[in-house]
Amino acid sequence: MSATPSRLAFQIACALAEEFFGFPDSDGRTEVPLESAALVAAGRLDLWRDWAKQPATTQELVGRFLRVRPNEVGSHRRFRDMARALRSDPDSSYALPPDVPDTDVRTVVARHGQRPLDLVARLLEEAERKYVQGRRPLPVAGPGRWGFGWRGESIVELPMTVKDARVEPIPLDTTAAIEEVTVTRVALEALAEKIAHHRGERPWQLEILAKLFTGLRADEDVPVRELLLKAGGIRLLNAPTGVGKSVLIRLLAIHLASAGIPVGIVVGRVDEAAETAEKIAEDLAVLGVDLRCTTLVSPRRLAEKAAQAADDGRWSRFDALGYGCALAASVIDGPQPGKDEPCTSLRPLVEPVDRKGRPAPRHACPYLGVCDRHRGLREAAAADIVVTNHHNLAHGIIPVPVLVDGVEVNRLPALEFLLRRSAVLLIDEVDFLQSSMFDAGARQLALAASGTAVELPLVQLDADRTMLLPGEDRDVVPPLTRTRFLADQFLNYVLEGDVWLADARPAAAGTSRPGDEGADSGWHLPGSRDDLVLKHLFGIDDGQAEPVPEAVYEQFNWLFPDSRGDRAPQLPQWLGDVADQLTLVVSNDTAQDHFREIRHRLHELLAERVERDDDRREVVNVLLVRTWLGALHQALTRLTYAVAAPGVEMPAARALAEQLGTVTQHQAIPYGQLGYLLFGFRVDRVDDPRRGGKLSVQALGGDPHTTIAQLGGTVALAAAGVERVVLGLSATAYFPGAAREHVRAGITYSMTDADQDAFTTLAGQAQDELSQTTIRIGGRSESGKTLAVRELGARLWDQHLDAHLRDLAANDEDRERCMLVGNSYRQAALLAAGIVSRCADPGWVAVVVPRSGPPPSIVLPEKVVTLTIDELESLPRKHERVKVCVAPLSLVARGLNILVPGDQRSALASVWVCVRPPTSITESAELFASVNAYALGTDESSVDPVGMWGMQRTRAFRRLFHILTSDPRFSRLSKELKAEAVAGMLVDMIQLAGRARRGGTPVRLYLVDGAFHDPRLGTDIPSLIRYYFANLSPAQQRGLSRVYGTTLTSFLDFAGIDKETM
Structure with missing residues (x-):
């Protein structure tokens, strides 16, 4: 066999x-x-x-x-x-x-x-x-009628001219390996001077490059006269925002491509990729060299970005991104294809069966090989310089067949495409790429629904099983039937009020009270309330600093069927009885529902140990939820393995596998140190057309830390068969303790932030007029934030912004602008509403709103400028009167260049952080990053790699247990977790302030929220910075000083730390 x-x-x-x-x-x-x-x-x-x-x-x-x-x-x-x-x-x-x-x-x-x-x-x-x-290419659709859409809503009739059509694959030959590349400062400066000469302009790129190299240092503070880049792993260049890293990337790419070395460039957003490619193409044109530069964009983003280019009047970009769909003229029923055309999802209306009795698979569009939608993919395979964005590198798929070294392959990962084509990979904002992989890896889909019409992949998968042969079906049936049983029943129990995910029990089973609809919102990890069980059943206080004893750890794990080891620990009789009941509750051997009887039995078993009825109800609920979701986690894991068999043509299986991470794009290292997918669950309630709800799951997989550190090593070997030269650049790639951002590789080159007064951190709190107390937002309940945020905006204008802008108008008129940030679109709108209520002209205020979907339900005067994140860079040019821009922090912290029109200087003079950034350590992506970062430790190679790996797995489970058994409120977190959160917060603030540092301009960063300054709960920023810095090793402190210089000094001064005495 x-x-x-x-x-x-x-x-x-x-x-x-x-x-x-x-x-x-x-x-x-x-x-x-x-x-x-x-x-x-x-x-x-x-x-x-x-x-x-x-x-x-x-x-x-x-x-x-x-x-x-x-x-x-x-x-x-x-x-x-x-x-x-x-x-x-x-x-x-x-x-x-x-x-x-x-x-x-x-x-x-x-x-x-x-x-x-x-x-x-x-x-x-x-x-x-x-x-x-x-991964063989799909069959090509021929003449006749074909359907597309989730339920085949649209019908297209293909003409006889497409009979026997063949989709020619894109030829892609793997570029030979290069062991190392040396690029001198002299060569790059000569190239910059040559470009300026041909353009007939001032050599501004040469000036930027000269300043950058003057400040760059290698190990032991040695000045850098050449960049030596070796294959394997990743090399890091850390330099402040605004000193010319983007210029360096473009010149490096042109220099290497001119030497016959294909180069890949990875930047943050699609717009940045398009702009970078356009600038390089312009430089290549003025140089008169026969080299090609193109953008590698996911076809799913092309229509959106082409429309945006047209709105902005960028017609050359529109020509590069725009396309037409040949299928549109052949649609005879249903909606036209738009943005996400059915290039690979046509299905015959009358499905013939093959000789094995299986329905025909989906087919490719006969125009796939010549369609302009995929023109960029064909150009990229032969280009000398290819530019793409972070998300496409990590998760993109090439939807057209590719002839890889003579072998035709379908659905090639974009990562493999780029690593095969490029001998050198240059990555801007490499730490943000790593951070975004934690979010982008968090995919979700619906598992069960009641009282609402929802597409359920599990139901579709059950129907698609008819396509399988018995030998294939037998592997799918056990995990599929168990997953459906656990998902459907759990949703029933939640909607009936038998169990609940929130911290407070619903008013009564089957009833609702105002606000209950959101009571179970948010992602819930199995074990996220383990602290309650430890407290009441094992006497472990969630506030104690010492780790949970090993014996308690083993007994606790044995309670739950999904976390048991091979050998049972010694358990007291009552605890063994609890474990037996929890095993029984997720069993369906009797085909009867015994949930309420088991819940009653658990109450009896715990009556002596948890005397208060309310406490016991909570403990029993936590035990049942933990058991049920743990079993569902286990069943889902097994199901994703079962449906991922190559050659099994089931659409629902593909959707399930892709959404839950079985088909991850960083598959060289498919799992973090936990060794499995991490699942989070969520229940969303609905009242229309009848009371019901939906159970969704979110899966996190991969190992972003190791994937980035090994991008030119293990990852490149798996993708291209050879190691690659990879250079990552950022202003914050080195930041020990920042779980999401700190890149697990040594700094090869760094430029110290040495400009005095370039970065100043200041307190900017506002006082409530009635109480004369500092307005605090962080730590308030959500219901109390609405009025407080609006009031903060009003008082901020009266007490700070008005005078600040008057001073700028008198001394730096071109930069008479400031940016305010909150944590959401709603908070941004509330801040704008407060400011508008006090300032003289509503037209001075701009607020960022979502690209799609309803805007925040905040009424603003008509003159207030509203714009999307894609329009923000054009703000000084299109809206000259705007003085205050308000936006969500997560959108504006990276990649934006808001410049003075006709200049390279930032148009912003100050940044105001109005609300303390959220620090939800129990959110899926945050938890995943924390566990992975802590587990890796120093992550050095060893003569005993198995011992090192085992230690990392042990650390991972310990960290997971520590987080899940902690009170998630920021004020109650351990200092270790608070310091980790603060490290990430400092990275965000450095990057955010960088939006005002383009062209070397100084910036003032104001911390506004009273939560930044209140020392009563140990959550104020000064004390947390002191704790964070004091707990770094001397080498880490020196590393931070070397990299961040005056920026670090600004934070330390704000925290009252004398760096010279540490």
Whole structure:
């Protein structure tokens, strides 16, 4: 019987581990440590100190393996499960030791009689064949009628001219590897001077470059005269905002491309990518060189960006991005395709069946190979410089077949496309790319619904099972039926009031009270209220600093069926009875609902230990929710593995796998240190047409920290078969303690922020007129923030902004503007409303509103300027009278260049942080980042990579447990978690202030919210900065001083820290 891709991958991992770590046993057989094989499968050979010494041919084999390995094999838990299955697999090249119980297995025994790498090569041929079979191009639609849309709402009739049409793949040959690149300062300055000469303009790029190189330093404070960039891992260049990193990237790309080295550039947003490509193309044109630069944009964004270009009058960009759809003229019924055309999702209206009895799969549009929608993809495959954006690099897919080194592949990841084409990759705002991967990896879909019409992939998947053969269906049925049972019943229990996700129980089962509709809103992680169980059942106070004792940790985990280990700990009788009831509650063996009886039994078991009725109700609820969602987490994990088999043509399976992370784009390292997908659950209630609700799940996968650190190493090997030169640039790539942003690699080059008075941090709090107290927003209930934020805007104008703007008008008229930030569109609108109520002219105020969907329900005068984030850079040019711009912090902290018209200087003079940024450590993405960052520790390679990896997994679970058992309120978090939150907050503030530092202009950063300054609860910024800085190692303190200079001094001065005495 042919081995499955997962079984092949398991054997290949064992063979590679045999080559690297195998040893002879007493009988002369070769034993392979199971943990070492799991390390190889997880893509973590970077932890092995001798990995860099391996021959290039061996590293290429590992890269080929990681490219075709199903993600499930990279899960530590799943890998061990597969090892136990060797007992019933006589055809495997490895076996379990015969006299060792499954729970005690530590090694597997080789029984293949070959050299390990010869076995790897042979198995890889079969695995790669299956990989290509699973990604073969779709059949092409022919003449006749075809449907598209989720339910096939539209019908298109294709003419006879498309009979036997073929979609020609895009040819893509992998660029040869380059070990290192050296670029001198002299060469770049000569290039900048040459461009200026041909343009007949002042050499402003040369001036910027000269200042940048004058400040750049390598290790040990050595001035930089050349950039030496080596393949493997990532090199980091950290320099302040506004000193010319974008100019450096463009000149580097032109210089390298002129030397015959293809270059990829990655910037934050699609607009930045288009602008960067346009500037490079203009420079190439004036130089008169035959080089091509193009933008690689997701086809799904083209229509939106083309329309935006037309609105702005950028017709050359419109020509580059715009396209027409040939299918539109052939639609005979239903809506026209728009923005997300059915390029690969046409289905025959009368579905024929193949010889195996399966319905016909979806088909590709016959015009796919010549359509202008994909023109940019074809151009990128042959371009010398390709520019794309962060999201497309991390999660983009090439929807057109690609001929990769002569092999035709469908749905090639954009990451692989770029790494194969580019010998050098330049990434701007690399820390933001890493941070956004935590958010972009958080995908969601609906699991169950009641009383509302919702498309449910699980229901569709059940219907699509008719397409499967019995041998395939048997793997899908168990996890699918269990997932549907757990999801549907849990939603029923919540809507009936039997359990609840919020901190307070609903008024009564089946009833509602005002505000209950949102009571269960927000993402809920299994275990997010474990602190309550520990407090009442184990006597562990959530405020204690010491870690939970190991014995309690093991007993606690044994309570819940999904978290039990192989061996049961010693449990008191009553706790064992609780565990038995929790096992029974998620069982469906009797096909009857015993939920309420089990809940009553739990109340009886806990009556003596939790005497107060209200406390006991909460504890029992937490136990039931934790058990149910933990079981659902487990079932979903198994289901995503089951439906991801290559070659299974089920639309719902593809949607499920993509949404829940089985098909991740950073698949070389598919999981973080937890070793599995992290799921969050949410219930949204509805009242129309009848009372009901929807249960959704959000999945987080991948390992953004290691993926970025290994982008030119392990990731490039898996994508392109060779290591690549990768240079990441940012103003905040190095910031120890910032879980999302700190890049896990050493700084190669840095420019100290040495300009005196360039960055000043100031208190900007406003006083309430009646109480004469500082207006505080952070820490208030949501219901109390509306009036407070509006009042803050009004008082801020009276007490600060009016005088501040008058001073700017007198001394720096071109920069008579300031930016105010809140935490949401609504808060931005409320701040604007408060300011408008006090200022002389509403036309002085602009507020950022959403691109789509309803604007915040705040009434503003007609003269107030409203604009989207895409229009913000044109503010000084289009709205000259605006003096105050208000926006959500998350939108404006990065990438925006709001410049004085006709100048390179920032049009903003100050930034005002009006509301303390949220620090929701229990939100899925924040928790994931914190767990991963803490687990990695120093993340250095070791002679014992398995021991290092095991320590990281232990740290990950400890951190997860610490967060889940903590009170999520910021004031109640441990100082360690507060310091982590503050580190991330400081990064945001440095980046935000950078919007006013373009062209070397000085900036004043004002902290307005009274929550920044109130020391009573230990949440004030000065005391938290002091704690954060004091707990850094001396090396980290020196690193921050080296990188941030006067910016760091500004924060330390604000916190009352004398840096010289530390």
